[in-house]
Amino acid sequence: MxxxxxxxxxxxxxxxxxxxxxxxxxxxxxxxxxxxxxxxxxxxxxxxxxxxxxxxxxxxxxxxxxxxxxxxxxxxxxxxxxxxxxxxxxxxxxxxxxxxxxxxxxxxxxxxxxxxxxxxxxxxxxxxxxxxxxxxxxxxVHVGDWAILGGFTVVHQFVHIGAHSMTGMGSILFQDLPPFIMAAGNTAEARSFNLEGLKRRGFSPEQLNAVKQMYRILYRRGLTVDQAKMEMMALQGEMAAAKDTIQLMLDFLNTATRGIIR
The missing domain is CATH 2.160.10.10 (Hexapeptide repeat proteins)
Known part of the structure; x- marks a missing residue:
């Protein structure tokens, strides 16, 4: 005592x-x-x-x-x-x-x-x-491992935030934020992927390349989420060393309930 x-x-x-x-x-x-x-x-x-x-x-x-x-x-x-x-x-x-x-x-x-x-x-x-x-x-709200929320980030109820993601200061999230993605703004939009954070956590070059490819598939090619998931499943067959990294993204997209930040 x-x-x-x-x-x-x-x-x-x-x-x-x-x-x-x-x-x-x-x-x-x-x-x-x-x-x-x-x-x-x-x-x-x-x-x-x-x-x-x-x-x-x-x-x-x-x-x-x-x-x-x-x-x-x-x-x-x-x-x-x-x-x-x-x-x-x-x-x-x-x-x-x-x-x-x-x-x-x-x-x-x-x-x-x-x-x-x-x-x-x-x-x-x-x-x-x-x-x-x-x-x-x-x-x-659910927040995955290693996520970083910037100051004054506000998250709407039931939103899910993926592992290794990051938000900028003053971000307002009404939809789910996928793993690895950096988002900012009111309302938040995807800006890039968390390259520096993943490097610091020991991600291999193969894993980093897989995250880069997934970002392009999801945000740079004008695909629907379902089309993007099909592309990512094909990517798993091409990048065996990053299979688990790709699966983390697929699992998140398969369980997203509020739509994802685009």
Missing amino acids: SKIHPTAVVDPKAELDSSVEVGAFTLIGPGVKIDAGTRIGPHCVVEGPTTIGRDNQFFQFSSIGAAPQDKKYAGEPTQLIVGDRNVVREFCTFNRGTSQDAGITRLGDDNWIMAYVHLAHDCVVGNRTIFANNAQLAGH
Whole structure:
């Protein structure tokens, strides 16, 4: 208990590992579980049911696990689940899920979440993402691994954002953003593919070439999405070393429900 500031209020029904640090004037409610090495800064509120993994750092003035901002919510026992090694900066708001979806808002591992970010109910965020200041997700948004959202990016409900994609500052997304694609604008349009980011993540020349070819197929040849998928399936037969990279794009296009940014 020496790691909990004397002005913090921790509900007896909360479950905190003995190594968890809690800052001054922070409130930890019932139904909250926090694993080893996590630090909750001062002036935070963490409400349950919420589960937070290992070695996370929450900076001051965040609201974590509050009830969803959904008028249909009637007090159902939904959850927020946060993984390991996330950094969450000041004034972030993460809401629990709703019974209209899986009932869980989920943040994965190793994410870098900057100030004033909002994760609405039922959002699912993968691993190793970066959300710059004031990135805002409406309900039911899914974000793939390694995605980067520029500052003041706003995402409409139910939109899916693919792995390794990137948005520019002030982007407004009403449709799904495929993997690897860089988009910007209000409303957002595809600008290029995330070449530099993929290089930094160790993509091979064959994989980079496959992403380049998929970008041309999807955005430079005037094809429908169905025609583009047929071209990409043919590309798999020609580029065996990048088969999984191409399949990632195909899987995304096959499950897109709001249309894709073009």
